[in-house]
Amino acid sequence: MRNILFIVIFFIYNTLFSQISMKVSVFSKKEDDYMLKIExxxxSDYDYIIPIDTANYRYYFPEETCANFYRLENYPDLGIIFKIKNKKNEYMDSLLSGFMHLTEEELLAISKKRKEKERIHREKIKNWKRKYHIKGDYKNIDINWYLYNQLKVLKSKKSITYLKNFNINDINIGLDINSSSYYYYHLDKNVDYPMFLEICIDKKIYDHLTQKQKEEFKGYMFFSGKIQSNEIMIRK
Structure with a gap:
């Protein structure tokens, strides 16, 4: 009986979430600069709330498939993940660069800009805490602010569609100003690489929302699970 119940639940779960899909296509291209159309x-017959950072992409880390806000300070955890395959048809890991050679003047300018950005953001989080009466430390409130502001409404039989630039040479995700390093992919020039996009949402992230915030979306289902797009070819 338990096995039958498990099979039924598994079937319902997979049928439900297989009805939420993602499609990516090349809208336009100029050299290695792509404009992608993401849908x-x-x-399904259900209305959903799904968190997507449409302003950013996210690198693929094998140990961090779903968003966990571990790198939130300099990293868009809810950005759509892009996965690139190598010649062996394996997913390529992003690599951490060595130190960038910056002058003392450049480092001071970066530090000054970063401090000003942090000051503005901390003031924003302070106001956010007052607005929603959120308890906890700064990081928890920061996560709440980021998550809430990335929530998108996905109505039944509808889609979220947007255009997003993609250039493998100029993504600048996860730039660590303190160490002057960044993540990148080692790709050969003039070689086609298969790439697809992925959304991965763990249901636990909604624990970062307050009860009042959740009630704003009464009647909607909060999406959790993994969505993969079709493959496209890119080259450096």
Missing amino acids: VIND
Whole structure:
């Protein structure tokens, strides 16, 4: 009986979430600068809330498939993940660069800019805490602010569609100003690489929302799970 119940639940779960899909296509291209058209499609009979940072991409880390806000300070955890395959048809890991050679003047300018950005953001989080009466430390409130502001409404039989630039040479995700390093992919020039996009949401992230915030979306289902797009070819 338990096995039958498990099979039924598994079937319902997979049927439900297989009706939410993602499609990516090349809208335009100039040299190695791509404009991608990204569509998240809801073919189900349910209205969803899904967190997507449409302003950013996210690198693929094998140990961090779903968003966990571990790198939140300099990293868009809810950005759509891009996965690139190598010649062996394996997913490529992002690499951490060595130190960039910057002058003392450049480092001071970066530090000054970073401090000003942090000051503005901390003031924003302070106001956010007052607005929603959120308890906890700064990081928890920061996560709440980021998560809430990335929530998108995905109505039944509708889609979220947007255009997003993609240039493998100029993504600048996860730039660590303190160490002057960044993440990148080692790609050969003039070689086609298969790439697809992925959304991965753990249901636990909604624990970062307050009860009042959740009630704002009464009647909607909070999406959790993994969505993978079709493959496209890119080259450096």
